[in-house]
Every structure is written in structure tokens, then in C-alpha cells.
Amino acid sequence: MHGFCMLNCFLSRPDEVTFTAQFDRPGNIGRVHIGKAEIEGYKSKVGSVITSRDFITNSKGGPTWRLKFEICTFPLKGKVRFAFSDSTADARDFDDAIITQQETVRATPEGHENMPENLNNLAIVLLQRFKRTGNLSDIDAAISAFKQAIHLTDEDGLFMPLYLNNLGNAFLARYDRTGDTNDIMASISAYRESKCFDHTSNPFYIQTAIFCYSRPATDYDGYPDDRLVAAQYWVGLSQQHDPSQVLAAYSTAISLVSQVASLSQTIQARYRSLLKVSRLSTSAATVALGLERIDLALEWLERGRGLVWNQLNDLRTPIQVMKPSGADYPPANITEELERVSKALDRAGASRELWLAPSAGTSFTDVRALPGFEGFLKPLIHADMIDHLPASGHVVIINVHEDRCDALALRRGVHELCRISLPDFSYTKAEGLRESLKLYLHASGARTRGDWNATRGMRREGGSGGVVKNILRDLWILVVKPILNPGLCGESKSLTLPEFAISSYIPTFQTLVDRVKKPRKVEPENAGIFMISQPGTPNQSPIPKPERNAAATVNRVINIMENYTCVHFACHANQNTSDALKSGFALYDGQLDLSSIIQKQLVGAELAFLSACQTSTGDESLAEEAVHLAAGMLAAGYRSVVATMWSIQDQYGPKVAEGFYASLIDSESEGLNADGASRALHYAIQNLRKSLGDSESSLVSWVPYVHFGV
Incomplete structure (x- = not known):
């Protein structure tokens, strides 16, 4: 058994799982549960990680095997508890995580290769609890554990710079609390030493790093969260050192967004996941536009926008699409399964329905195997977008990024995508306009419904300096006017968009x-x-x-x-x-x-x-x-x-x-x-x-x- 197949069998029927010699790696079960919890952001699954420890320890037998299990799974148990305590601010979870990590250190034999990592994990949790409570005994213990981890690690060890950086963080945290200059000097020393490991001009190491990030990013058996992190590092290194790989790196990263925020999560968990990649699609599109790949820019912008709404829409689409096909095609069993999954998941991510997402994926795969349904519920490609434009008017998509701003214009019957550069507009400008409007609306009382003239009076124009007028003027000159046909606009600065177009907006x-x-x-x-x-x-x-x-x-x-x-x-x-x-x-x-x-x-x-x-x-x-x-x-x-x-x-x-x-x-x-x-x-x-x-x-x-x- 491998990956999610093993995991789903173990979660649904643990008594029926038989462990063979091939599964003689005691950390694997705990790691599988950890992956499930991380992917789904689902707190109750933490119990599965902890329960698996007792289940395996009691069923497998043998003190040597149990010791291996303790060493491998105690860090995982602490990691899960700490991960959720960090988001929920539950002090008991911090306490449990620290106790677990302390047990891990005690259970690890002297000289064992895992000892530095276990000490580092213990120190991290102590440091985080110190940041919440301010208890100096925690930060003292954290610094001591970090020092032990460094002492037990070879000078050229892979994790030496990480441990040194963590030690620097700990000294800095204690300095912020006590003001002791010895701590700030120790922090600087640790940071300086860790930076010695950071940089090299040797292209061999750079290419090796790119390869080492690209491999896990494209490993379909890996966990989506880990793959996405690797893909983002791949993107960064490729942009700096090997531009030939940047499109492949971004393509991989974009494809992982929907998996990181998958249907197997609650709505809240999906939004938390999307916060980590909120700028990914616009960054990817910016790079694609710079390389004249307008088609990719269009596709990537779509795949990174309105993900949750598109998922909800997909839940209903199967039924609407397939019912007109008749009773026998597609097969009734596939249609019925999609109907069941659709209705269940449509109930807005209720916790008991999370485990239906794998069923949805299986059903989608079955449908895509049918002639004519190969693209069923797959992400839109630019050809689909061009073929399904409104009968009249233009569709305009604006991408605003720190590096460049562009508009993409599409019109029915015109298969060539049009890119319009907006050189005088910028991300900083957009942020400034938004902030100005927000402050003005707050001052005017426009954030609260009511008859403003009757309750508080509208702020006089002179008091605000014509904020809204200035914002609209800037948007007209810097964004709208370059998009519209210059022959229609002429040179007049008093014209407005409603004189040329009736505007509608779509989220995706x-x-x-x-x-x-x-x-x-x-x-x-x-x-x-x-x-x-x-x-x-x-x-x-x-x-x-x-x-x-x-x-x-x-x-x-x-x-x-x-x-x-x-x-x-x-x-x-x-x-x-x-x-x-x-x-x-x-x-x-x-x-x-x-x-x-x-x-x-x-x-x-x-x-x-x-x-x-x-x-x-x-x-x-x-x-x-x-x-x-x-x-x-x-x-x-x-x-x-x-x-x-x-x-x-x-x-x-x-x-x-x-x-x-x-x-x-x-x-x-x-x-x-x-x-x-x-x-x-x-x-x-x-x-x-x-x-x-x-x-x-x-x-x-x-x-x-x-x-x-x-």
C-alpha cells in the first residue's frame, strides 16, 4: 500500500490493515496521518495521529520496534499538536506539545542521528510558548536546546544553518523581553555564522538546488502543501538563475493551488490555505506576459481566482451537464454517484462530509474516460475562453503586479489575444487609491447604512479635497483610456467610461x-x-x-x-x-x-x-x-x-x-x-x-x- 491508498484504508478500516515486513518503518503511519491533517486542515484528525501511536505500539510488539516508533512518531505527534495550537492559541496544546517533545528527547538514544532534530523541535515549541506567555524559563530552555542541537551537528551538516538561525531568533526574542545587550550580540553572532552557509557562486550547487526543488514539486505522490512549497522555491531560483525553467515551475505551482485548497477541506481551511498563495497567479501571469505567453497568463489568472466559488459551481455542473444525455449514457451508476457526492459536498463543507472528496475525484476520472467527456470539469484553457465569449462587447482582464501592469482584451470572433500595457499604472498606485477611498468612505460614514444627510451629514467637498474625483480621474487616465480605442477618446480629459461602454463585472x-x-x-x-x-x-x-x-x-x-x-x-x-x-x-x-x-x-x-x-x-x-x-x-x-x-x-x-x-x-x-x-x-x-x-x-x-x- 502506498500514499493515500494506505491512508484511507487505515482511517476507514484500521482493524483490517495487516502490516508486513515492508511496513517496518514505524514513523510512516504517523506521517501519513500528519499529511492527512495538513492537507485537510481538519483538527479532529489530530487524534488519529496520537491514536495510531498507541494502536501500533500495542499491536506490533517488541521493545526495539516500540523504541523506533517512539523516536519516529513523537516528533510528529508534537508537530501536529503544535501546528493546531499555533492557530487556536490553546495553551494546553502548547503544554502537550512540549511534553511530547521532551519525551521524544528522552526516548532517543545517545548518539542517535535524530537527536539534533528532536532537540531543535523541542526548542521551537518552547520559543513559541515564550512568545505567548513571556515566561523566561521557556526561552532559557529553548536556547539551551538549540545549543545542544548545534553541538551535536557536524559543521558541514545539512541543518546547521537552520539551527544557527533558530538560535539567533531565540536570543533576539529574549533581548526583546529583557533588553540584555549580551543577547543581541549573541543573536548577531548566530545569524552571521548561519549566513556563511547561505551563498555560493558555484553554478553546480545552484543547478543542484533547482533540481532538488523541482523533483519534489513534480512528485505526484507527495503532499500538496510540501509540493507547493518546493514549487515556489523552484520558481524563485529559476527566475534568478535559470529562466528557461520558470514557466515549468510556475505551471507546477499553479496546478497545485486547487489541491492545497481542495474539496476535502472546510471552507475556512480553504481560505487559510489560499492566503499563502494569494499573489501566486498574478505573479505567474506577469512572468508569462513578459515572455509573450499571453495564453498562459490568461489561464493562470483564471486558475488562481475565485477558486472556492468555482469548486461550488463544479458540484452542480455534473448533474446539469449529464442529465440531458439520456438514461444509459453516461452510465447510471456514475451519474448517481456524482449526484450523491454533489449534494453532500454542496452542504457547504460540513465536517462529516469532508471524506467524500476522494469519491468525487474517482467519479470525475470515470466520466473523463468516456468519449466526449475528456475535459470534464478540468480547468479552462484559453481556447475554451475564446470560443465562449459574449456575442457583443469586449472582455477585459486587468493584471496589477509590482513588476508590471497589463490588460488583456478578448472579443468574440477574434482569436488573437490582445495585450495592452499600462506603463503609467502600478501596484503601489493601486494600493494608494484603495487606501484613499477607504479612508474617505470611513470619514464620510459610507461604511454604515442610513440616510447620511439626516444622521450625520455628508462631509463637504472642500473638507476632503475631492478624493473620489481624483481617484476616478486617475483610473480614467492611467487604466481606462489606454484600453479604449484612442480614436474614440480623443484628447478630452472630461470624458467618462459610461459614455463609451455599459460595464459588467465577473469574479471568474x-x-x-x-x-x-x-x-x-x-x-x-x-x-x-x-x-x-x-x-x-x-x-x-x-x-x-x-x-x-x-x-x-x-x-x-x-x-x-x-x-x-x-x-x-x-x-x-x-x-x-x-x-x-x-x-x-x-x-x-x-x-x-x-x-x-x-x-x-x-x-x-x-x-x-x-x-x-x-x-x-x-x-x-x-x-x-x-x-x-x-x-x-x-x-x-x-x-x-x-x-x-x-x-x-x-x-x-x-x-x-x-x-x-x-x-x-x-x-x-x-x-x-x-x-x-x-x-x-x-x-x-x-x-x-x-x-x-x-x-x-x-x-x-x-x-x-x-x-x-x-
């Missing part, structure tokens, strides 16, 4: 492709708008002028939603950036969250108008994931979503909605659907703009409305 290209590939025809009997107005939500500010005060309870709303093509929420909203599926709308008796909406499988969902607070505001640390309600409603099946980037003024919300629906109903589309939604919002906002003007306070009132979808 997959969102667009799905809607183009699967057009809907709305049945007249299902066409209609379900409007939810909850003006008196407990613990929330009142929303004025509701048309009707219906009983907007969670159960009533969710059950009625599936009977209408369009839904309008005029209520408060909550965005949970740590678990997007727990974001939702505040109703009278509780929150209607996204997970409940997604589980409903709203087959006829067309349009969602979110007249709520900041429904398209995402998480700054996960910008590529579009962790906001608008993207969530697209994932739930709605083809078109109207949302806001910041809180809207209640006095203007009804005017925008009235103009929007008047334009939508007057459109030539059959039935009330998402067709024409972007145009309807465009006209409604332009009418509001005409009545308010372009003063600073007026811009904050009409700019935040955004259309998502097609």
Missing part, C-alpha cells in the same frame, strides 16, 4: 463561460420578482419606505425564492470574509446565509438585486477570491446580480430600483429575466447622476452600484 472567467454555454429560456409562468423588504430587523438601523411589511422570515423567504426568476433584497446584509458561505441577509428571525441559498439549487434563477450594504466588497487579503455576496449569488445560480461597493443612501436606493425595473420591463427580452440587466442599471444610474450632478457627495451616491454577470 468560468462564470462567463457557463452563462454563454448554457443560455436559458425563461418560462412565462415562472417569470416574476420576489421582493424582500425587512425594515425592522432587530439590532439593525431601520430602512425607510418599505412597500410592504411582509413576514420576511428565513424559512418563508428561502422557500418562496425558488418560485421566482428574480429576487430583490432591501435589507441589511452581513459579509463573513473567513467563510463566505456564512455571509447572508438579515431577516426578521435570523440570517439567510449563502449556504442555504446554494443548497436550494435554484434552477430558474435569473436576477438578484442586492439593495443592501457593501454587497460587492471583498476581503483585502483574499482579493482574488471575490469573497462577497454578489459573487456568492452568482455561484448560487443567478445569472445577473446588482450590488454595491459600499453602503448606499436610503433616500436614493428606491430611485435606482425604480429606474432599473422600469428599464428592465421595457426591454425586448422575453419574460422577466437577466437579459438587459446591465443596460437597465446603466440607465438608472445615469438618470440619478443627472439629478445629483458630479459633486463629491453625489459621486459617493451613484458610483457604488455595480452589475455582475452577463
